[in-house]
Amino acid sequence: MELAYALLETLPQASVLYHPLIDQQGRLTDFTTRYANQALQAISPGTDPQGHTQTLFQRHPFTRQHLDSFNALLVSRQAFRLDYEAPHRSLGYALSFHYVEGDMLCRYDDIADQKPAQGLNHPTVDLVKALQATNQQLRQQQGLLEGILNGSQNGLLSCAPTYNEMDQIVDLRIELVNPAASLINGLASEQLVGKTLLTAFPALADSALMAAYLHTAQTGQLQRLEAHYQDDNLTGWFEVIASPLPQQRVLISFLDITDRHQAEAAHLHQAGLMQRISESGHIGIMTHKPIWDQTGHIHDFAFTYVNEQAQRWLNVDLGQVTRQSVRFLAAGDDKEELVRQMARVVQTGASARRELTLADGRVLFLVISPLETGCVTTFMDVTQQRQVEQQKRYNAELEQQVVERTLALQTSLARLEQSKADLQGALAKEKQLSELKGRFVAMASHEFRTPLTTVLSSASLLEMYEGSQQSDKRQKHIQRIRLAVKQLNSILEEFLSSDKLTEGLVRVRPVLCEVPRLVEEVLVDLADSLKAQQTIQLSLSCPQPVWVDESLLRKILLNLLSNAIKYSGPGSVIILEGDSKGHLLSLTVSDQGIGISAEDQLRLFERFFRARNATNISGTGLGLHIVGQYVALMNGQIRLESELHQGTRITLSLPLAKSGQEP
Incomplete structure (x- = not known):
C-alpha cells in the first residue's frame, strides 16, 4: 500500500482514499478514511493523512441521496462529480469520485480551473500480468495504483533506474503509463512501456528535466519544476513533479500548462502594451466597468483608470474621474448614445468607433473595445485633422466648381462654335438658294419667253389667214401653238415635280x-x-x-x-x-x-x-x-x-x- 500512498502524494489535487462501511444487513452506511494526501491540508487544515479519525459523512454534510450515489458507484464502477465549497477558502471545488478495487477515491478539482479533467473513464493500464507472481496484497496495491493513475488528469510514468558499468544511474526505464500520459504525448502505452526515457524522448538528453529525474532516483528527493519540451510528437510547457518510489524508482507526473503559459504571456503582453500605449503621451486611455440596474441592464459605466494624457485633455485628475460615471462626465445628448454604444461593446464583444464633440468645440475620435468584463476607450484629439479635412473639402468643392464652370464655359464655346458653323451653313445655303433663284429667274425668263412669243406670233398670223386656201398655213401655226403650250406645260410639270420631291410628298x-x-x-x-x-x-x-x-x-x-x-x-x-x-x-x-x-x-x-x-x-x-x-x-x-x-x-x-x- 505504501506505493499507492506515494502515488497519492504526487497528485497536485487534494485526494482521499475511502473504504466502505457495510452494516449487518449489507447496506452501505459510510466510508472510513484509508489515506489522505498532503494536498488536503490546503482545503481542510489539521487533517491527519495517516489516521482514520474522520469518515466521509463526518468530513462532508452529504445526504441520503448522496449515499445512494456512492452505493451506485460501488456497483456500476462509473465515476461522477459533485460541486463543493471548502469551509476555509473562498474558492469552490468539484469532487470526483472513482472506484478503486472495492474502495473509493475522492479527488478535489479547483472549479476555477475550467480545463476538463482527463482520464476519468479511460481503460486502466493492464499491469495484472506483470504482477501475477505477487501476493494478494500486491494485487490489491496494483489495483489501487491503477485506480489512482486512471483518476488523475496528470500524465503519470512509473520508471525504474538503469545503471552503467560503474553502477551509476544513467537512465530510467518506463514500467507503467496512465491514459492521461498517452493523451498528452500522443503515444500509446505499448509504445512506451519497456523503453527508457532517453529512447522514448530523445529531446530529454542533457536537459534540466532529465537531470531532475536522475537526481530524484539517486537522492530520493522530490523535484518540482516547469519546463519547455519539444520533439516530433510533443511540444509545450509542462508542470513536472518527480516523486521517489521504493527501490530508486521514480514516479513522473506532468501536466500540459501551455494554455496557461500562453494566457499569462498574453496577459503580460497586453499589460505591457497597455503600459507602453498609456505612456506614449499621444493617446488618451480610459477603462470602465459597467453599472447594472435592478432589471439586469447596463445603466452606466464607472471609470477605473484614466491615463495622464486623458486627464490633461479632460482637465480632470484621476481621483475626480474615478468618483464619477460616464453619464455624469459626458455632456450633451451624445452621452446617452455613448453609454448605449459602450453597452453593446460589452454585450457583443465587437469594438466600436465614434466621434465626440466637446463643449469647447474640440473633436475626439474614440475606439471602444471589450476588456475583461468591461471596456477600454482609447481616443485622440482630431480637431486639427478635422479642420484640415474641412479645408480640403472646401478646396475640393471650389475645385469642383471651377471644373464645372470651366465645363460650362467650354460647352458655351462649343455651342457658339456650333452656332457659328450653323450660321455659316445657313449663309452658304442662302447663297446657294440665291444662286439657284438667279439661275431659275434667268432660265424661267428665257424658257417662258420663247413659247409665249411663239404663241403670240402664231395667234397674230392666224388672224390674217382666212379662207380655205390658206388652211395649211393656219394648221401650221396651230401646231406651233400646241407645241408651245406642251413646252410650257412640261416646264411647269418639272417645277411641280421638283417642289414635291423637295417637300417629300x-x-x-x-x-x-x-x-x-x-x-x-x-x-x-x-x-x-x-x-x-x-x-x-x-x-x-x-x-x-x-x-x-x-x-x-x-x-x-x-x-x-x-x-x-x-x-x-x-x-x-x-x-x-x-x-x-x-x-x-x-x-x-x-x-x-x-x-x-x-x-x-x-x-x-x-x-x-x-x-x-x-x-x-x-x-x-x-x-x-x-x-x-x-x-x-x-x-x-x-x-x-x-x-x-x-x-x-x-x-x-x-x-x-x-x-x-x-x-
Whole structure:
C-alpha cells in the first residue's frame, strides 16, 4: 500500500482514499478514511493523512441521496462529480469520485480551473500480468495504483533506474503509463512501456528535466519544476513533479500548462502594451466597468483608470474621474448614445468607433473595445485633422466648381462654335438658294419667253389667214401653238415635280403594269416633238406585267426620251431597250446627240444644272435631277455614259415590287 500512498502524494489535487462501511444487513452506511494526501491540508487544515479519525459523512454534510450515489458507484464502477465549497477558502471545488478495487477515491478539482479533467473513464493500464507472481496484497496495491493513475488528469510514468558499468544511474526505464500520459504525448502505452526515457524522448538528453529525474532516483528527493519540451510528437510547457518510489524508482507526473503559459504571456503582453500605449503621451486611455440596474441592464459605466494624457485633455485628475460615471462626465445628448454604444461593446464583444464633440468645440475620435468584463476607450484629439479635412473639402468643392464652370464655359464655346458653323451653313445655303433663284429667274425668263412669243406670233398670223386656201398655213401655226403650250406645260410639270420631291410628298405606289403598252403611250405623247426624219427604235423583252410605280416610270421615260429628241439632230435614231428578268427591270435610252463632257457629267444630276454645250437649247436643268430622285425613291440605280459629239447612253435598273409592295 505504501506505493499507492506515494502515488497519492504526487497528485497536485487534494485526494482521499475511502473504504466502505457495510452494516449487518449489507447496506452501505459510510466510508472510513484509508489515506489522505498532503494536498488536503490546503482545503481542510489539521487533517491527519495517516489516521482514520474522520469518515466521509463526518468530513462532508452529504445526504441520503448522496449515499445512494456512492452505493451506485460501488456497483456500476462509473465515476461522477459533485460541486463543493471548502469551509476555509473562498474558492469552490468539484469532487470526483472513482472506484478503486472495492474502495473509493475522492479527488478535489479547483472549479476555477475550467480545463476538463482527463482520464476519468479511460481503460486502466493492464499491469495484472506483470504482477501475477505477487501476493494478494500486491494485487490489491496494483489495483489501487491503477485506480489512482486512471483518476488523475496528470500524465503519470512509473520508471525504474538503469545503471552503467560503474553502477551509476544513467537512465530510467518506463514500467507503467496512465491514459492521461498517452493523451498528452500522443503515444500509446505499448509504445512506451519497456523503453527508457532517453529512447522514448530523445529531446530529454542533457536537459534540466532529465537531470531532475536522475537526481530524484539517486537522492530520493522530490523535484518540482516547469519546463519547455519539444520533439516530433510533443511540444509545450509542462508542470513536472518527480516523486521517489521504493527501490530508486521514480514516479513522473506532468501536466500540459501551455494554455496557461500562453494566457499569462498574453496577459503580460497586453499589460505591457497597455503600459507602453498609456505612456506614449499621444493617446488618451480610459477603462470602465459597467453599472447594472435592478432589471439586469447596463445603466452606466464607472471609470477605473484614466491615463495622464486623458486627464490633461479632460482637465480632470484621476481621483475626480474615478468618483464619477460616464453619464455624469459626458455632456450633451451624445452621452446617452455613448453609454448605449459602450453597452453593446460589452454585450457583443465587437469594438466600436465614434466621434465626440466637446463643449469647447474640440473633436475626439474614440475606439471602444471589450476588456475583461468591461471596456477600454482609447481616443485622440482630431480637431486639427478635422479642420484640415474641412479645408480640403472646401478646396475640393471650389475645385469642383471651377471644373464645372470651366465645363460650362467650354460647352458655351462649343455651342457658339456650333452656332457659328450653323450660321455659316445657313449663309452658304442662302447663297446657294440665291444662286439657284438667279439661275431659275434667268432660265424661267428665257424658257417662258420663247413659247409665249411663239404663241403670240402664231395667234397674230392666224388672224390674217382666212379662207380655205390658206388652211395649211393656219394648221401650221396651230401646231406651233400646241407645241408651245406642251413646252410650257412640261416646264411647269418639272417645277411641280421638283417642289414635291423637295417637300417629300412623292410616294412609290406599285401597280401591275404592262411595259410595252406604257412605252407606246409615251411615244404617242412625244410624236409631235420628233424632229424631221427622227425615229425611235424599240427593243423590249417584257412579255409579262410587272409590279412598278407606273406614274413615276412614265415620267422617267418621257424625260429621257424628250432629252434624246431635243439634243439629237434631224434624221437621228433613238433606241429604247428594255427587259425584265427575275425581280429587275432594265431600261436603256441611247441617242446620237451632242453628248456631254466628262467634267459636266459630274454635276449633271444637280438641280438647275445644264451642260455648257446645251446653253443654246431650251431646258430647265431639272429633268435629269428629277429622274435621279425618282430612281432613288424606287431603290434603283442610274448609269450615264456619254462622249462629246458621240451621243449619250443612260441605263436604269429598277427592282420590281412583289404583289404591290414597295420594292
